[in-house]
Amino acid sequence: MKNITKKLNSPDMKYIFPWLLFIISFTLMVIQNHGNFGQRTSESLNWLIIFGTPYLLFAMGAGLVLSTGGVDVSFVGVSALSGVLSAATFGLTNSIFLSILSGLFFGLISGIIVGLLISKRFAPSLLATWAVGMIWFTISVVISKHIKIDNVTTSVSGIELINFPKFINYPFTIALFLFILIQTLNYSGLTKKTRAIGANRDSAIYAGVNVTKTEFLVYIINSLLASIAGIFWMTVLDRAQTEPFIGQEIIGIAIAVLGGTVMSGGYLNLFSIVASTFFYITLEKLTKSVNIGIADEQHWVSIALAFVFILVTLFFGKKINGTTTPVHIDRNTQN
Amino acid sequence: MKTLKLTFFLFAIVFGVATLYQCNNKTEKPRVYVLLKNIKNPFFDKIEKGIKSTNEDVQIIIKSGKNESDIAAQVEYLHYIANDLEVNKKEKIWGVIITPTSSGKDLIQYIRKIREYKIPVILVDTKIDSNQLKENNLLDIPFIGSSNEKGGEQAATLLLDTLSSNSKILILNGVASQETAFQRNKGFHNVIDKESIVITERIGNWSFDEAFKIVSSLITSGNSYDAIFAANDMMALGALQAYKIYNKKIPIIIGFDAIDDAVKSINNGELYATIAQDPFQMGKKAIELVNVLNSNQKLDTLNYYIETKVIKK
Numbered sequence: 001m002k003n004i005t006k007k008l009n010s011p012d013m014k015y016i017f018p019w020l021l022f023i024i025s026f027t028l029m030v031i032q033n034h035g036n037f038g039q040r041t042s043e044s045l046n047w048l049i050i051f052g053t054p055y056l057l058f059a060m061g062a063g064l065v066l067s068t069g070g071v072d073v074s075f076v077g078v079s080a081l082s083g084v085l086s087a088a089t090f091g092l093t094n095s096i097f098l099s100i101l102s103g104l105f106f107g108l109i110s111g112i113i114v115g116l117l118i119s120k121r122f123a124p125s126l127l128a129t130w131a132v133g134m135i136w137f138t139i140s141v142v143i144s145k146h147i148k149i150d151n152v153t154t155s156v157s158g159i160e161l162i163n164f165p166k167f168i169n170y171p172f173t174i175a176l177f178l179f180i181l182i183q184t185l186n187y188s189g190l191t192k193k194t195r196a197i198g199a200n201r202d203s204a205i206y207a208g209v210n211v212t213k214t215e216f217l218v219y220i221i222n223s224l225l226a227s228i229a230g231i232f233w234m235t236v237l238d239r240a241q242t243e244p245f246i247g248q249e250i251i252g253i254a255i256a257v258l259g260g261t262v263m264s265g266g267y268l269n270l271f272s273i274v275a276s277t278f279f280y281i282t283l284e285k286l287t288k289s290v291n292i293g294i295a296d297e298q299h300w301v302s303i304a305l306a307f308v309f310i311l312v313t314l315f316f317g318k319k320i321n322g323t324t325t326p327v328h329i330d331r332n333t334q335n
Numbered sequence: 336m337k338t339l340k341l342t343f344f345l346f347a348i349v350f351g352v353a354t355l356y357q358c359n360n361k362t363e364k365p366r367v368y369v370l371l372k373n374i375k376n377p378f379f380d381k382i383e384k385g386i387k388s389t390n391e392d393v394q395i396i397i398k399s400g401k402n403e404s405d406i407a408a409q410v411e412y413l414h415y416i417a418n419d420l421e422v423n424k425k426e427k428i429w430g431v432i433i434t435p436t437s438s439g440k441d442l443i444q445y446i447r448k449i450r451e452y453k454i455p456v457i458l459v460d461t462k463i464d465s466n467q468l469k470e471n472n473l474l475d476i477p478f479i480g481s482s483n484e485k486g487g488e489q490a491a492t493l494l495l496d497t498l499s500s501n502s503k504i505l506i507l508n509g510v511a512s513q514e515t516a517f518q519r520n521k522g523f524h525n526v527i528d529k530e531s532i533v534i535t536e537r538i539g540n541w542s543f544d545e546a547f548k549i550v551s552s553l554i555t556s557g558n559s560y561d562a563i564f565a566a567n568d569m570m571a572l573g574a575l576q577a578y579k580i581y582n583k584k585i586p587i588i589i590g591f592d593a594i595d596d597a598v599k600s601i602n603n604g605e606l607y608a609t610i611a612q613d614p615f616q617m618g619k620k621a622i623e624l625v626n627v628l629n630s631n632q633k634l635d636t637l638n639y640y641i642e643t644k645v646i647k648k
Contacts, residue, residue, distance in 0.1 A: 033556045043555040043581065050580065051548070141375060153596050155377040157543070157569065160596065168580060237547065237576055242375050244544055246401060288537075288552040 015260045018275035021312065025282040047285055048278055049171040050236055054079070054229040054245070056178065056277040058252030059259065061222035063273050064185075066256055067194040068215055069201070069265030070118060070125040072222050073249040077133030077140075078110045079230030080242055084140040086231050087159040087240035091149035096165060100231060107227025110136065111220030119215035133249075141242045158241040167235050174232075182270045185221075191268055194218055198265020255280050258312070283308060364394040365429035367625060368416050370409050372434045372461075374399035376541070376569060377594040378614050379434065382459060385618020386432060391626050393429045403541045404510040406436045413445030420452045430455040430625035432618075438514035440467050447471045455628035457621045460614075462514040477628075479620045479639040483515050486610040486643040487522020490589045493608055493645060494562050497587055500531045502561040505553070507539040507546050507574060509566045516541075519566045519591060535560070539570040546573030554583055562587040568597035568609055575605055593646050601648050608647035616641050 026044070033040035058075050065072040086103035090096065114132055117123040145156045153160040167174060185191060193214045196204040205211055234240045257263060258280070259273035369386055371379040374397065387395055400408035413433075420428060431449055435442055435458060442463065446456055450473060458478045468474050494504065506523065509516030520536075527534065535558070539546040546565060553560075554577060563586055565571035571590030578585045585605060590597050593611035600606040620639055627634065 029556075036557075040555065040557055046581075047551065047555050050551070145380070153599055155595060156375045156380045157377055157596075236580065237543070238579070241543065243402070284548070285552045285555070288549050289556040289558070 015269040015272035018259050018272045018279055021258075022275045022279040022282065025279050025286065029282050029286050044282075044285070046168075046171050048281055049174050050168050051284070052277050052281045053174060053178065054233050055252065055255060055281060056274060057225040057229040057232075058245070058248075059255035059273050059277050060182070060185075060270055061225040062252045063256035063259065063261040063268050063270065064191070064194055064218050065125070065222050066253070066261045066263055067191070067198045067265055067268035068218055069198040070215070070218075071253070071263075072114065072125060072129040072219060073253075074110065074114055074129040074133035074136065075222060075226035075229075075252060076245045076247075076249050077136030078107055078223050078226035079233065079245060081110075081136040081140040081143075082106050082227035082230035083234040083240035083244065084143050084159060084242060087161050087234055088143060088147055088149065090161065090164055091147075091152040091154075091159060099164070103227050103231045104224065107224045107230075108220065110227070111223030114223060115216040115219035118219060119212045137242070137246065140240075144240070144242050156242065158239045161234060161238045161240065164235055164238070167232060178274075182274070185270060190214070190217065190221075191270065195266055195268055198262075198267075200266075251280070254309070258309075364392060365427060366394045366396055367429045367622065368412070368431045369395060369397045370412050370431070370433045371397060371399045372403040372436050373401070373405070373541075376403065376567075377596070378567070378592045378612070381614035382434065382618040382621075385615040385620075386622045388615075388619050389622040389626070391429075391622070395622075400436060404436060404512070406441050409433070409436050409442060410445065413442060413449070417445055417448040420449060420454065428452075428454050429629060430457065430622075432457045432459055432621045432625065434458075434460045435463055435513075436461075436510075437512055438462060438464050438517070439512055440464075443467050443471050443473070446476070447473060450476070455625045457624050459617050459621050460515060462518075464514070475637065477624050477634060477637050477639065479617050479624070480515070480641070481612040481617075481643045482640045483518035483643075484522035484525070486591060486612070487519040487524075488526050489522075489643060489645055490519075490564050490591065490608075490610055491523045491526035493589060493647075494564065494587065495526065495530060497607075498532065498561055501533065503533045503535070503559065505550070505560040505563045505574075506534060506536045507549065507563065507565040507570045508536060509539070509541045509570075511538055516566055523564055539565065539573070541567050541569060543569040543573040543576075546570035547577050548573075550574040550577035551580065554578070554581055559583075560586050562607075563589070565590050568592045568594045568606075571606055571609070572596055572600065575600065598646060601646060604648060608645055611644050611646045613641045 029044055030041055033044065061075055062072065082103035085106050086099045089102040090099035093099070110132065114129055117128045117132070118125050141156060144154055144158050147154050147159065149159070152162060193204070193209050196207060196209050197211055197214060201211060230244070233244050255276050256273055259269065259276035261268050261273065367386070369383065371383060373379060374383065379399070383397055398408070398412045416428070416431060431454060433442070433456065438461060449456055456476050458476055460480050462478055462480070465474070468476065504527065506520065508520050537549045539549055546569070550563070550573065563571070563574050565574055565588065568590035571588050575585065575588055587607040589607055590609040593609045597606055597609045601609060620641070624634065
């Protein structure tokens with residue numbers, strides 16, 4: 001018993017906790033489904049992959065940045081413009097390779113810009129990334145509105161995608177890709193470095209971590225993950241939307257926090273972010289499919305969703321939170 | 336680095352001077368402020384084009400919210416216009432055209448302030464609650480739109496022609512606080528409630544993504560529908576995409592607005608029909624009314640309804 005209590009109170013519990021939440025919510029979802037049990041469960045898993053992938057990519061990127069003690073909210077703008085550029089390239093060239101490359105290349109460029117601003121120019125991360133995201137978002141609208149492609153419907157709302165391969169027909173391949181991506185990030189040692197920076201920047205420097213380079217890399221990876229999300233979502237919808245995730249910056253960050261990432265930095269576990277993403281997506285599906293039976297039920301759905309999160313933080317806040325003890329030393333940021 | 340900084344500095348100065356010059360030039364023409372719900376919806380894009388088709392020598396300033404329920408953005412813009420009036424007085428502002436994000440009292444106080452300066456205000460597409468207008472002595476504000484209630488009735492009649500009794504229908508509604516959403520829903524119920532049809536309702540907030548999510552969640556939970564009525568085409572297309580993703584048999588889906596994507600989908604045999612509005616004509620009529628009111632002529636009526644029609648393959 002003592003061992004169990006000790007285990008429950010250990011700091012690592014915050015990484016296990018999201019899995020418990022996910023298992024509970026997924027069980028509820030399966031119970032709520034009606035009809036063929038096997039088919040519904042398989043469709044629900046498919047739902048997790050389709051709707052979970054973009055949020056997981058956002059949350060992983062957000063988690064990486066948060067663990068360094070920074071924040072990046074440009075990912076919504078990056079994903080919108082990556083999708084639009086990919087769709088436009090595909091419409092103009094009919095090349096899948098060039099289409100994906102253009103989206104990823106833009107992600108890389110955006111990451112370099114944000115990385116330079118924050119790691120080299122010491123810009124406040126929230127302000128800089130918000131401004132950059134807004135610019136990308138506006139450019140995506142302008143491109144969609146003015147571009148003309150033969151036989152493709154383009155409008156301010158986005159660009160149509162015709163005959164692009166459907167990645168979502170291969171959910172297990174997507175799951176495998178995500179698994180490999182997470183493992184690569186874990187084994188590269190990047191997450192260890194970001195946590196070290198977030199826990200105590202000066203200690204990280206003394207421990208031999210190249211803080212500037214790591215931060216720069218983290219923002220590039222975050223942008224690349226966002227552009228993958230944008231391209232993926234474009235293939236799901238068969239169109240590049242100009243506002244697919246607008247206003248959802250906070251959700252990406254919230255999922256990362258629910259997954260044990262601490263906003264002041266120092267804590268990160270990518271697998272527990274997977275669990276918290278699945279929990280959020282399952283909860284969203286549950287609330288959207290349940291018929292509450294009143295006219296403006298969608299508002300109640302939002303309230304229900306928020307209420308669950310309040311309950312989670314109320315009862316398990318300590319479990320998902322964590323504290324680091326930064327040592328505040330005034331230093332010359334130029335060095 | 337110094338050269339880079341200098342380049343940025345020079346660029347900022349040139350950009351600033353150019354902007355000021357442009358602003359200075361533009362202020363010579365009277366301004367028409369156009370507050371659209373969301374410029375990223377092609378429907379409002381067409382309203383904008385209709386407004387810009389005017390021959391009058393005015394400067395048209397388009398303002399748009401982040402989404403179609405972004406009341407805060409319209410409040411902010413109206414507040415700005417009211418302030419602009421206090422500073423520049425009437426001669427600089429030719430009129431204000433609004434597609435209201437709220438039919439309640441959210442925008443009323445600012446509209447009243449603008450009307451105090453005798454500036455023409457025109458409502459397009461979405462009405463504001465008549466009780467609110469009456470309380471604020473604003474019943475003389477013209478409205479241009481489609482007969483949304485009639486459009487809803489047309490959609491329901493079309494569905495009843497193809498469905499049998501006890502069929503299941505999913506209704507995807509727009510933003511709950513907006514008169515347009517209410518009228519379309521009301522019109523649909525006027526006809527459909529007379530028959531024994533099983534109805535499920537959800538609010539898709541006029542959004543493709545939201546409708547896609549809702550319909551995906553419903554059909555993967557074991558629900559099935561014989562028909563879907565979406566209160567706009569973006570939601571209809573979102574619902575259609577959900578069926579395509581899960582390889583389910585596509586039910587009869589009817590949208591509203593007749594945007595290009597929807598008409599193309601109808602021609603491809605995917606969407607069943609859409610109720611067509613004419614947003615270009617709405618925009619054109621709105622700017623015409625601004626010009627008429629500025630020339631102190633009287634209007635024939637305060638409600639201008641552009642006919643809706645069914646478009647199907």
